[in-house]
Amino acid sequence: MGKTTAGERETVLRLSGITKQFGALLANDDISLSLRRGEILGLLGENGAGKTTLMNILFGHYVADAGEIEVEGKVLPPGLPAAALAAGIGMVHQHFTLAENLTVLDNIVLGTESLWQLSSNSQKARTRIRQLAQEFGLEVDPDAIVASLSVGERQRVEILKALYRKAKILVLDEPTAVLTPQESAALFETLKRFVAKGLSIIFISHKLGEILAACSRVSVLRGGRLVAERGVAGVTRSELAELMLGRSIPQAKAEIQKSGEVVLGLHGIHARHNSQVLDGITLDIRAGEILGIAGVSGNGQSLLADVVSGVAVPTAGTLALKGATLSRTGPRVMVNLGVARIPEDRHAEGLISDMSITENVISESYRSAEFAQRGFISWKKARGFALKIITAYEVKCPSPEARVRLLSGGNMQKLILGRVMANNPCLILANQPTRGLDVGAVNYVHEQLLAARKRGAAILLISEDLDELLSLSDRVAVMFRGQISNASPRESTSIKDLGLMMAGHGLKTGNQSHAA
Amino acid sequence: MEAVEILFTASLWAAAIRIASPLIFGTLGELICERAGVLNLGIEGIMTAGAFAGWLTVFLGGDLWLGVAVAAMVGALFGLLHGFLVVPLGLSQHVTGIGITLLATSLSYYSYRLIFPSVTSPPKIEPFQPWPIPFVSDIPVIGEALFRQTPLTYLAFVAVLLVAWLLYKTPIGLAIRTVGENPSAAEAQGVDVTLVRMGAVMLGSALMGIGGSFITLSAFNSFFFEMMNGRGWICVALVVFGSWRPGKALAGALLFGAFDAYQLRLQQLAGAYVPYQVFLMLPFILSIIALIIMSRRAAYPRALMVPYRKGER
Numbered sequence: 001m002g003k004t005t006a007g008e009r010e011t012v013l014r015l016s017g018i019t020k021q022f023g024a025l026l027a028n029d030d031i032s033l034s035l036r037r038g039e040i041l042g043l044l045g046e047n048g049a050g051k052t053t054l055m056n057i058l059f060g061h062y063v064a065d066a067g068e069i070e071v072e073g074k075v076l077p078p079g080l081p082a083a084a085l086a087a088g089i090g091m092v093h094q095h096f097t098l099a100e101n102l103t104v105l106d107n108i109v110l111g112t113e114s115l116w117q118l119s120s121n122s123q124k125a126r127t128r129i130r131q132l133a134q135e136f137g138l139e140v141d142p143d144a145i146v147a148s149l150s151v152g153e154r155q156r157v158e159i160l161k162a163l164y165r166k167a168k169i170l171v172l173d174e175p176t177a178v179l180t181p182q183e184s185a186a187l188f189e190t191l192k193r194f195v196a197k198g199l200s201i202i203f204i205s206h207k208l209g210e211i212l213a214a215c216s217r218v219s220v221l222r223g224g225r226l227v228a229e230r231g232v233a234g235v236t237r238s239e240l241a242e243l244m245l246g247r248s249i250p251q252a253k254a255e256i257q258k259s260g261e262v263v264l265g266l267h268g269i270h271a272r273h274n275s276q277v278l279d280g281i282t283l284d285i286r287a288g289e290i291l292g293i294a295g296v297s298g299n300g301q302s303l304l305a306d307v308v309s310g311v312a313v314p315t316a317g318t319l320a321l322k323g324a325t326l327s328r329t330g331p332r333v334m335v336n337l338g339v340a341r342i343p344e345d346r347h348a349e350g351l352i353s354d355m356s357i358t359e360n361v362i363s364e365s366y367r368s369a370e371f372a373q374r375g376f377i378s379w380k381k382a383r384g385f386a387l388k389i390i391t392a393y394e395v396k397c398p399s400p401e402a403r404v405r406l407l408s409g410g411n412m413q414k415l416i417l418g419r420v421m422a423n424n425p426c427l428i429l430a431n432q433p434t435r436g437l438d439v440g441a442v443n444y445v446h447e448q449l450l451a452a453r454k455r456g457a458a459i460l461l462i463s464e465d466l467d468e469l470l471s472l473s474d475r476v477a478v479m480f481r482g483q484i485s486n487a488s489p490r491e492s493t494s495i496k497d498l499g500l501m502m503a504g505h506g507l508k509t510g511n512q513s514h515a516a
Numbered sequence: 517m518e519a520v521e522i523l524f525t526a527s528l529w530a531a532a533i534r535i536a537s538p539l540i541f542g543t544l545g546e547l548i549c550e551r552a553g554v555l556n557l558g559i560e561g562i563m564t565a566g567a568f569a570g571w572l573t574v575f576l577g578g579d580l581w582l583g584v585a586v587a588a589m590v591g592a593l594f595g596l597l598h599g600f601l602v603v604p605l606g607l608s609q610h611v612t613g614i615g616i617t618l619l620a621t622s623l624s625y626y627s628y629r630l631i632f633p634s635v636t637s638p639p640k641i642e643p644f645q646p647w648p649i650p651f652v653s654d655i656p657v658i659g660e661a662l663f664r665q666t667p668l669t670y671l672a673f674v675a676v677l678l679v680a681w682l683l684y685k686t687p688i689g690l691a692i693r694t695v696g697e698n699p700s701a702a703e704a705q706g707v708d709v710t711l712v713r714m715g716a717v718m719l720g721s722a723l724m725g726i727g728g729s730f731i732t733l734s735a736f737n738s739f740f741f742e743m744m745n746g747r748g749w750i751c752v753a754l755v756v757f758g759s760w761r762p763g764k765a766l767a768g769a770l771l772f773g774a775f776d777a778y779q780l781r782l783q784q785l786a787g788a789y790v791p792y793q794v795f796l797m798l799p800f801i802l803s804i805i806a807l808i809i810m811s812r813r814a815a816y817p818r819a820l821m822v823p824y825r826k827g828e829r
Contacts, residue, residue: 061703082706097704099697101815102690110694111705113687120687161705 009036012200013058013089013169018067020053027053028064029224035169040191040201042215042232044208044244046438047409050224051204052094055171059091060084071169085111090162094173096154100147104140104157105129108164125164132163137190151178151296155187170194171202176210180296181466181499188214208240222246245439254450254472260287262323263427263458264339269307269317276303278314279482285427285458290449291487292473293462294498300482301462302344305431308460309341310334322426335364340425342433344462346412353405357397358386360404361419389418410441417448428452431462446472466495480504522781529661531780533669534735536773538563540672541727542751543758543765544679545591545720550755551683552716553696553819554602557613559724560748561620562594566728568624571739572631574641584668584729591725592718594620599717603710606823617748625741638738644668666734668726673766675723680762692716696817699824709824724748750803757807759814771806775799 013035020028028050035041045051056062058069063079070076071087084091098107109125129142138156146154155175162170172191176184191201191214203214211218212232220228220243228243262284269281278300285291295301306312307319310329319326321337343349351360362371362382371382386400393414397407404412413433420428430449434442449472453459463469469476470490477487478501485501522528542563549556556562570587574580594616601612632639644666653663683689691712694702699709731747732739750772758765779795787795 059704081703082708085706091704093704097698097701099694099701099818101697101818102693106690106694107701109687110690110702111707115688115691117687119681119685120690 009038011035012037012072014070015054015058016068016070018054018057018064018069020050020057020062020064022053026224028057031067031221031224031226033219033226033229035200035202037200038195038198039217040195040203040215042211042218043202043204043221044206044211044218044240045221046206046244047436048438049206049221049244051221052173053224054221055091055173055202055204058084058171059089082111085165085167088166088168089171090159090165090167090169091171092155092158092162092173092175094175094177096158098146098154098157100145102146103142104144104146104149104160105142107146107157108142108161112165129160129164132160136163136193138163151298152183155179159190167199169200169202171204173204174206175203176205176207177464178297180502181495182503184210185213206244208237208244211240212237220244254290254453254474257288257454259289259474260456263287263321264308264460265320265323266307267318267320269304269314269319271303271307271312271314273303273306273312276300277482278303278307281307281317281482281484283477283484283487285460287426287458288453288456289474290453290459290461290472292469292476292490293460293479293484294466294469294476294502295464295479296502297464299479299502301479302431303482304479304484305341305344305429305460305462308334308427308429309339309343338423338426339429340420340423340427341429342413342416342420342431344431344435346409346416350416351404351412354403356401357390357395357404357407357415358382358400361386361389361415361422364419365423385422389415389422393418410437410444413437413441413445417445421448421452424455425452425457428457428459429462430459432464433461434463434465434468442468466498469498470495478502518785519782522778522785524657526657526660528777528781529657529774530664531777532770532773533661533665534773535776536769537665537669537672538727538730538735538747539751539754539769539772540766541675541723541730542748543754543769544675544762545723545727546751546755547758547760547762547765548679548683548692548720548723549595549717550820551696551760551817552692552713552720553699553817553822553824554599554713554717555609555613555821556595556598556616556717556720556724557610557752558594558598558616558620558721559613559751560744560746561617561624562591562721562724563728563731563748564744565594565620565624566591566725567732567744568628568728568739569725570729571641571732572627574733575639580644580733583733584726587725587729587733588722589725591728592722594725595718595721596714598721599714602823603713603717606825609821621744628739628741638740640737641733643732643737644734668730668734671726672730676762676766679723683762688712693817695824696819699819699822703824713824724751727751753803753807756811756814756816757803759811760817768806768810772799772803775802 011034016032018028018031031054043051053062057064060079060081060083068075071089076087077083105122105126108129109120113120126142133139138160140153140156146157175187179187195201205211215232218230218232219226222244264285266281266283269278271278281304293301303312307314310331310333313329319329347353362385366372366377371378383400389395390397390400395411395414397411433445437445449459461469461473470493473490475487475489476493476498478485478498480502481504542559546556546559566587569590570583573586574583598612598616601607602609646664647667649663653659683693691702691707694707695709695712702709728744731743754765754768754772757768776799779798783792783795
């Protein structure tokens, strides 16, 4: 580990007094920080703390309202990605910026040659990419189409894009969000190799463990302000957590309770949709238990959720609810049977953002006798229902007539929770229920799920956050390429085992292959 | 049978290639726009404007090639207008394109009426004459079909090669393909998305203008109303048929040309028994069938019709 005292090293990048306002939101408030040659600086903060905004200003995607950026003593002109690239700044975005139908080579070479050149020298470029890949341990085929690569490989392409341009400063925005724990560990090793060769890295994350494992220094952002700078050597996890949150938040913990009879039984489910497949899924979920599903995204979890909520129809296999095999599925059938869902993407599938809160909360039940009388909707009752949810779940909003678009992510999720819990469901399908929420809201969602479990609901929890799965679930199963492992009790499961299974090792259901 | 014998005549294939020529230009033009992520439904009007502007230049005493150049320029100007409305302003590409078609068409007709207020028969020019290519034009059937065409037809074939080379072999082509696939990826690599899209739309529209001028400077020798007759819309379909690839688009244009040339001859043969409208329909029906077969798995540019706004997530 290269924990050298970075004190005497020269500063390669200096941000001073960066301020940026979006409407009423002060996203960055007078932030100053400096990066020294050959160090990995962690940028820690919750979602919405202003990390990504700050880096987008550095890279020229946004223009700051005030403040200045200096690279090796020279002022960087604001608002020009081309200037940032020329100054040697390379950025690996959280959401990859790759053109999927083009080759790796095309993606890397784009923009590095003069546009007026009559032909591109792809042979030379190919050789250089191979060299870089070998030197830094980032193996990838230059002529592969990006769409055919795994997520880990795509990230390598993103990093190669920066290295190909001889980047001296590398910014990685939440780079481990899409990786298995083992892939993350490999990435940290690669990063250490980079700094040993003189590169400097800014590592953005909201995960404390990663900051401690990868960085030598850490700057903490909270509410758009820089609240602390620490050397990683002397700092503890809980200290960082408190700096990041500004308060300490107790973790929701599942109490031990006995689970009841089987609520949902899937037997030999096969299904296919676009690139996703389900290849013989069999599982049982009991009343009063949370079954966690781990897996790298895209291994069939979304399709499994669609099958359970009735959106997708399996090509083979049976679904049974409380012991009765369903002859016919469909979203309405499942809702009527007491299946509630917290969808993966609140904006796309959970809520209709340009409609009001009232309209949204009755969207699953507007046909019921409660709200509909002789074909007319009783808006008075609907509004009362919305108000009840708003008070019970502490949704911050101006009124039930407000457009859902205006709510924050956490408040949207509270609204969905309110709608889901209102009918006292027997089965709750929670697909990535805390994605993109701040720590306070995450904790709230966890508490609600545990309360539902206590009431005796069966909960299918699909998540990419292993900490979340291990703190809430009674049993955990792993999905890989459309297959699922046997669910094992939480007590006998470790993050390391889950990580290996997420990469396809030791899955008990056949087909063992290596993920790249 | 006579209907089959027609298939082996040189004149059928010569006509097929002649009919295909304006479609090749138009399809290449539309293809470049769409590869950059911009649907250009102004094509029908831009081709009409090109046909009129090219013809007028020659009628007023200009050289035939000057006419082609003016047609290209007028096309590029309408491309600039379409591009400005849909790229920096991000307006609906469908609506804007149809608006451009209506504007360019009516503007051409209006100018025609202004300049020729009371002509009864359309004024004529001396159009491009066939350039037989020495030696190869003497090859039986093939020579007559391929190598006794007008220079604009040869230019159409050269344009296919040029566009393919531009798209796949040059940095500009890579930039065009990337802004049509994922503009934020292009932006992150320092490419100016607006500039590349505007340039592509103007270049594509210039090709559409040349395609229009083929009708008045090579196929016919005068300009009259409704002469574009939906050729622009055929080009939009041919781009899909060709899966956004210049070579396949060429094949599509030739196929359509062959259908059309064949139905013209069938009309003469069987016109007494079957109403001629049935034959007019034929190439379109066959094109629809070919489109269904060819484009079910077409991988369209991912960012087609998606406006790009800098700094938006």
